[in-house]
Amino acid sequence: MSESPRITHLEWGNIEATGIGAAKDLKLFPGGGRAWDWLETGTRHSPGIQPSDVQELIDRGSEIVVLSRGMHLVLQTKPETLVALEAANIEVHVLETREAAALYNELAQTRRVGGLFHSTC
Numbered sequence: 001m002s003e004s005p006r007i008t009h010l011e012w013g014n015i016e017a018t019g020i021g022a023a024k025d026l027k028l029f030p031g032g033g034r035a036w037d038w039l040e041t042g043t044r045h046s047p048g049i050q051p052s053d054v055q056e057l058i059d060r061g062s063e064i065v066v067l068s069r070g071m072h073l074v075l076q077t078k079p080e081t082l083v084a085l086e087a088a089n090i091e092v093h094v095l096e097t098r099e100a101a102a103l104y105n106e107l108a109q110t111r112r113v114g115g116l117f118h119s120t121c
Helices: 051-059 079-087 097-108
Strands: 007-011 014-017 021-023 025-029 032-035 064-068 091-095 113-118
Touching: 007 097, 014 025, 025 051, 051 064, 051 079, 051 113, 064 097, 079 091, 091 097, 097 113
Parallel strands: 064 091, 064 113
Antiparallel strands: 007 014, 014 021, 025 032, 025 113
């Protein structure tokens, strides 16, 4: 089983994970991760996280996905994104970023978890 990298540091504008390094936003999945560049899919705070943002998490074998809403809960999630995850039989949690990071790290100890983490608003 490929382990999901652990989040090692989180503060406003900076999140770090084992083996990935630091970025403003991170996309993590079993076996790795990378900076989450919203420009790749045209993501904005509203309408929020899109199905195309989570597709890599699905493709990389995530059993559970944790989506962060930002430190001030500004980032939304499109309903279609939740439908896509449900259709792939993936459990999903949508939380404030600090809560999302804590849950992700807890789940990563025993499960194949993926996540999108926004470290600002």
